[in-house]
Amino acid sequence: MFTPDSPVHHALVQHQLRLAQVPTTQLFDHDPNRVQAFNCQAAGLHADFSKHRVDANALNVLIQLAESADLITKRDAMFNGEVINHTEQRQVLHSILRARHAHPTLGHLQTDVSNTLDRMATFVDAIHSGQWRGFSHLSITDVVNIGIGGSDLGPQMVTEALAPYQTQVNLHFVSNVDGADLAQTLDKLNPATTLFVVASKTFTTAETLTNARTARRWLLAAAGTEDATAKHFVAVSSAVARAVDFGITPDNIFPLWDWVGGRYSLWSAIGLPIALACGMPVFEQLLAGAEAMDQHFASAPLLENMPVIMAVLGIFYINYWHCDTHAILPYSHYLGSFTKYIQQLDMESNGKTVALQGTASSGHTGPIIWGEVGTNGQHSFHQLLHQGTRIVPVDFILPLTTPAVSAIDTETLKHHQAQLVANCLSQSRALMLGKSRVQAEQEFRQMGIPDAEACALAPHKMMPGNRPSTTITMHCLTPENLGALIALYEHKVFVQSAIWNINAFDQWGVELGKQLCNEILPVLTTDAATAFDPSTNALIQRYKDAHQ
Template sequence: MKYINPIQTRSWKILKNHFHIMKNVNLKDLFLSDNNRFKKFSIFFENEMLVDFSKNFITQNTLKYLLNLAKEMDIKKAIQLMFSGKKINETENRPVLHVALRNRRNSPIFVDNTNVMLEINHVLKKMKDFSEQVITGEWKGYTGKSISDVVNIGIGGSDLGPYMVTEALRPYKNHLKIHYVSNIDGTHLFEVLKKINPETTIFLIASKTFTTDETITNANSVKIWFLKNIKKKSALDKHFFALSANIQNALDFGINIENIFQFWDWVGGRFSLWSSAGLSIILSIGFSNFEKFLNGAYAMDNHFYNAEYEKNIPIILALISIWYTNFFNTQTEAIFSYDQYMHRFAAYFQQVNMESNGKSVDKNGKKISYQTGPIIWGEPGTNGQHAFFQLIHQGTKLIPSDFIAPVISHTHLKEHHIKLISNFLAQTKALAFGNSEISFLQDSYFFKENKKDLNKTDKKSLFKQCVGNQPTNSILIRKITPYNLGFLIALYEHKIFVQGHLLNIFSFDQWGVELGKNLAKNIYKNFSTIENSKCFDSSTKGLINFYKFFYK
């Protein structure tokens, strides 16, 4: 497949010219000029989700030009290559097959002449059997007691994804207490160890390579703590499990071969929650709910693979994002989940998006002259409204935002939920159209050369001015169920894939992350001699010396 610089395409040049028409557009005018705007710019998915992208700086022409870009860059061919197991992660010579993990039709997918579905189904069966033993109390700890707590030790995709899902699906959780340890800061582990009993706790060590420093450091500390309390090494077999692609490293750590749940190098860490890295999810909500979760993702996979460009939700949302980052020069995108259970959703996709598309070299090895991945951030509503929405409403930044909310709440506090959704709707309306002061202010002295006659009433109104014209996508979901959360996560995954392809970058490596890891290891190894080393800059040496002074 050809690797094309997007800005050299005919479609990009047309978009550039079209931008000069659209750059001063006002959302209020777009709605006033078209009573059917909502219908034209919204898509229903399976009667479970409504995606409304009408509050964006787009017309039907804009959408046509953006879709032409996707066609010219042949995104459909790229999708087919990913789904078929081709090695599209070229810098690591690997396929990108998280879609295989939720291939519910079980159709064969081959990697190096091996049908990976056979291995996937074997591991799924193993996870099902084990989780049922633990949940029912059949699996006993070393002293014969049933398991009460599960500690997942991982970082990045081995932590953020499973943690986000277990929180989002908390209404479906069982009696097991699930804990997550990620930070190498000992405080994180220390606080978890205070809450658990080694006799009734199992530890899931989630690391693709089983070499990730933070994870292995935490795992070693837990192992020492556990043996200090239990005093018999054979007890590890009842309490320690590995979720990894590196079987040998897990064995060397002391994990019993039967306690290793494999995943594969073609599963990117940030896309691994569908694999054995999601065992903590299964232990939290049960295997039948996990299957529904996979089914939801599979439904979105089918939509992404089969839907026409004009109705393909991930493609459209990806194109709108590129429209803002590369033509309106926006730097950030916000995600606001109006559901407290989904309080880690933005944090998870902060990683998935920024670790995937934070690149400055294209697939041809050339320095990029356009914008790639945006900065992703966000918090749950309504908390965000009382924190940083002020800047979006009246600041100087253009910040496209996604608003996500369930129509039906899991709680019985109906009045709370109606108020929550009222805030959701109010914010997207206010961001788009501003307040009623605008028409008055346009006629006020503020917009005229002579400002001396501006009276106090007019001045006070100026400070209340919210001009609106901030773009948003609204995503309403019937209810946050395992199935619906599955397709929502898959939607964002595919959006990121489309962005990466259209921007001509490799989305599935993360060499920048590896640099920091390697430097940290080097500093740690030379910590005692770093003061006299010529390998380190004066700032690093100075900071080390300050640390040593207080840590004697």
């Protein structure tokens, strides 16, 4: 448990005060083996932690913090299927979705998962082979996933990341209840060759059902018969009866289980769009990569455990360096949606103010996650990373090679990749080194600027440096490596929740907005009197005035 009055806490306070006076470069001077000591490899990934503002003594105490929170017991409880989501009385077993080795006590769940994967494989083959036909007997060319949150962000991110593996089927994702999202997608499609995947565990999610109903009207207007729904809609849901009422055949409803949280569900049938886009073997490889990271997390000593090290470093910055945000910067175009995905994973899991016992958390919990792909971010927010008043820890994610593409020859592509890698490495180095006043003055003088003016300008070019970063590399962005990367962040988030003594697997803050929406919507669409706060009442009236 994270307790401010513990000896470990007081030791970490002292380590932060000490390390705040030590430049990161000096840590390398003091330890010739620092690079080797602060590196970790697992499941095809390599993490370099050596640019962080920690030394061996501080890291050992951070590991003690994890041990004092009973991390190992909590980790094992999760993997063994104990109820650790106490507020909802649920198991947390997304790891079972990718476990290919027999579990000693959860084999019955593995059987359910295996049967679902077999059904997915049969369905994907029917689409890819052209055996599945629409209302006009044409094969399917486009698939639209209609979902939101975990039913959208994960499949979309993975499908984009694995673009080089995609087959002949085109994937589209609709999540926003703003009609423009669905309209722009449907404008490009032919109803006769379009399949919709409606992803909603309860089949009651308002945004998803609104979009699904509108999509069904669009389809039926072209087909002219209600029977077309069964040929153009499938569902991923635990609410079979509701999906059947919508018009979806029971055989085309893929299951979800209450032991799988939405933001951890891409490994389940929620990942059907991934399999449709890339093929079932690629989906299986994604699962295998995640399982490899699961095995590392479950067995590696804490001091050599990649998710654990990432987690405790994050806690050091949040609770002892008072860093409120964390940037995730993938240097891969294919990972363009990765940061957005991790935003939900981290912020919905650990954005909590209440400890497991129902009391207030004893300190700050989840950070604000943000970022953008490199090199784009270098020309926008990196200015703040280098010279801003706030310290922002950074994760750089870097595939060292890139898949071949038809439009660019191999040598030219290597040249692009070398530039990309050079930019990534230079950013992490620049964050660490910074630039002193002496260096800035010297640069101005080399430009021919007189001494007095160089002295006056130098402060504007100074950068404090000592900004911490992790660099995660992999040989290439394969399905296996992507699976391992996602699982790495899942486990990091769990470790932090265990130390903070919060529940990472509920999301009551999401529910409040839904409840209030159900109160406001009828007022917008009827003459019912407004009975809310003055600000909301005035905004409702503005909406009504706009629609008179």
